[in-house]
Amino acid sequence: MIRALALLAALLFAQPAQADAFSEAVAGLSAGGFGEKIKAVETLAALGDARAVPILRAMAEGRLLARPDGALVIDGHDATTGQPAEAEGALAVSINNRLRSAIQGAVGRLGLVSPDPAERGRAAQAVLDSPSPESAAMLRKAIERETDAAVMTAMRFSLAALDLGDADPARRLAGVAALADSSLDPQVRGLLTRLAQSDSDAGVAGAARQALEGAETRLRALRIAENLFQGISLGSVLLLAAIGLAVTFGVMGVINMAHGEMIMLGAYTTFAVQEAFRAWAPAWALDFYLVAALPAAFLVSAAIGIALERGVIRFLYGRPLETLLATWGVSLMLQQLVRSLFGATNKEVANPSWMTGGIELAGGVMLTWNRVVIVLFAVAVLAGLAALMRWSFFGLGMRAVTQNRAMASAMGIPAGRVDALTFGLGSGIAGIAGVALSQIGNVSPNLGQGYIVDSFMVVVFGGVGSLWGTLVASLSLGVVNKFLEPYAGAMLGKILVLVFIILFIQKRPRGLFALRGRSAEA
């Protein structure tokens, strides 16, 4: 990097003839009238000498002083040579708005010859803000010298965009052709639209129209991709909220209206862990508070879930409506408890640095890291649960007890303990979901309320007792919701989805992936 800079600097300074022209142009900056000063600025810019940039900036900021002897001084140094210089009796070079904008354009163009590639890249974009024939000429020159591929692309793009405004139809046509690939940029589309509507040359207008159509198609595709991602993202949130319910409601048949509060407790545990880390953990560990929050949230929610099962729900087995009411009561109490402990206001849970930001796809489509992480996390939780149910001994006991309680007990499986642990598992997963949800939304005492209807819908839609159904149902509901939103608005989209599910249950009362047979009808 430094070597490249040195090389560039050497190249620039190895042109003494230009150096003379440079000093001359600089001297012209303190000329009498504003018109002459502007001319001097333009001359300086046309030279393409990067040294002009600090001088012009200083001028814009009023730090460029003119000594009575005509020498120009910036912050105690000679403007041209950079040698220390006295500023005795010097006055600031006066500027006006017209001059200021000329300076701005010049600095922008001069950025194209900056030794710093990032600066050149920025300049390549900036010239689009003040298109002028000079900019185009400067760009053409800069492209010839450019060594950095990325900056080169940016410059070509800007040049093509500038060409669209050129007087020569051939140039404009070339510009359209060059831009056809990058026509997603709103600025470019604006330029192309203007050409398509009002260009005097029919060929140029037609080419612009064609380019625009291509852009529209690609934009549509991108919007679909964006909707798909947002839908999957929403679906994964639904999935997280519903997985725990798939265990407690789907496997055990317990209707737990406090499920949302288990999620809420997980989110508050995350908040508490974050505060603890901020208070006591070393700075480097702050980014990893989530790693500690996951097991903590699982344990907190699982413990409360087990207490709920042992204390209330087990007395109500076989009475689903009573279970519904009693757990609703629990949910009210948990909400009030959290409100009393933490206050009614929203708590802020920060994304760790590795979850902030995202990658931008073309056309302003953004994949934020926290959403991406949550999608992956939801799938991982589901896979983990499926593996646990399928292969572990506990999973075996769980399935045995739910399928034939008496038989399982007769075989020595402690049915009561399995019930408690199964319920604890479902609640713990809800707690984990709370960790994830704290990363994308507000943490408040009624966080869980927003998810309860949705997650029941997911489980019912997917088919009670089917994890696979839960996955398919949550993702498809998420995607459908997001695709409806642009047409129907967020709320109407939600209403339509609810109505759809109600109608769907007409056709398949037991969901997408229903168990059929005598056991399912008991």
Place this chain on the structure above:
Amino acid sequence: MGPVLSRLLAIDDRRFWLGFGAVGILLLAVVPSLNALPAGHALNVPDYAVTLLGKYLCYALLALSLDLVWGFAGVLSLGHGAFFALGGYAMGMYMMRSIGGRGVYGHATLPDFMVFLNWQELPWYWMGFDSFWFAAAMVVAVPAGLAFVVGWLAFRSRITGVYLSIITQAMTYALMLAFFRNEMGFGGNNGLTDFKELLGFDLSRPGVKLGLYTASAVMLGVAFLVCRFIVGSKLGRVLMAIRDAESRVRFLGYSATAVKLFAFVISAVLAGIAGALYVPQVGIINPSEFSPANSIEVAIWVAVGGRGTLLGPVLGAFAVNGAKTWLTGAAPELWLFALGGLFIVVTLLMPKGIVGLAAQARERLRGRPVPLIEEKRNA
């Protein structure tokens, strides 16, 4: 019709009629007389208390309507708040229209919120609401229609138990979201409010408030008798049979779908009437009335009082709401703990509610143990 009417009156049940008459006199004669006493008098029932009682009467009617389907037919609707709110909105629309040109913006026909939203003309579904009788018909027809459609869809495909509860909850949730939208034309977030008069009576006058209270009491009495007639009929026994063993009822040749639908629609109508009487007394109706939490709360009124009895929901509505009024004033942060605890205690320890406890105590006094009838385990 003669013998049917005599059964409706159930002349032989003298104890019932004595009690019914006593409560009627208390509500319709004693309370208004005490309200008429001068303000400083020790026995004076202040105007605000009359309105509060009127509110409780509406809640009692709502609870009674839920009990008809839940207590007797085993259908726990968690969407009865929606029928209540729809009845309320229908009445609210009438009262909005009767404001006429006296609104803040002074538009002759458009309610203020429509003027505010730059609406040019009245949406078609607001037509006719300038007539009280049309609005009254809608109070009945809209909840009945919704209950018919939802009930028909659900009962026909044999959605029972918690599935039905969740579907009805989703129904009221969807309606809440819909009514929150300004575009729906029901005042969005703020709902309908600033009512001036009902049938030409100034709503701010104490006499009118007493009238609304009286109307609520009479309506509750009528609804009580209607429910008593249904429950005491053979259809009532079919409803209870459905609650116990629905499929068995089908094998006896009764259409469980039709019977449940009948009860559900009647119940929705009663809930709608309750809402229509409620709104002029509280002076506002907004989408939060649709919130699922409200509907579940009604279930606890019924459970506290004793479901499957007609007296239970009325007692429960008064008891729970009385406690709510007192506690939210005295220690608001404790109210949700109390309500939540009530849900747990009632389901675990007193499944038959206050009425059941009273019956149990009476039987125990007579030295006869009451068997707790076990409900079958149906997963």
Place this chain on the structure above:
Amino acid sequence: MLDDRPAQGSILYLDGVTVSFDGFKALNELSLIVAPGEMRTVIGPNGAGKTTMMDVITGKTRPDKGDVLFDGSVDLTRLDEAQIANLGIGRKFQKPTVFEMLTVAENLELALKCDRGTLATLFFMATSEQRDRVAAVLGTIGLRDRASLPAGRLSHGQKQWLEIGMLLMQDQRVLLLDEPVAGMTDAETEQTAELLLEIARDRSVVVVEHDMEFVRRLGARVTVLHEGSVLAEGPLETVQNDHRVIEVYLGR
């Protein structure tokens, strides 16, 4: 539709009925014909499809394929339980299912043969004839002194009787009885057999039973079900000596 000549003259006609649950065939090409006024006993090991057969006839389960005709022509697969019951097919379940919260008399009143429409039920008033009928059935099933007791407080055997009483009240043309004497004492079983023989005089009765003594006592034609289809059919003695039946019952 198949040519309905073979169904003519039968009260129940099942042909090629198949029902499968998740790949398991509960009924496999089951064919069975019951004549009007006939009493038929159906036996078979557990899982032979006896209860599923009743579910199919009464509309609880729709067959995947096959014909189920009532009275030679009415297609039962298109009707629901209530419609089938109103056609004249009554059913008693394996586990007695009476309405436990209602009294014995109310249980019988619900079963009473009359217009079962919703409004008719709402305004129903028992005529003195109908009250006499309830009283008579109460006498027949020996529960007269318990008429106003909630059915939930009856003993198991009494519930079985109450259910039979409900079938009597319905006055159906076909009765399907699923293990009517399960859990009864010998004396009760004997009484039940007498009652059934009495009932069977003027209607068709299909009895599913495990108790061979009881089957012998009924003395009716026997159908043996095995793995969802008919294994053997005929008088009890013939069936009992059928080597395939012995194999199924005694193991291979």
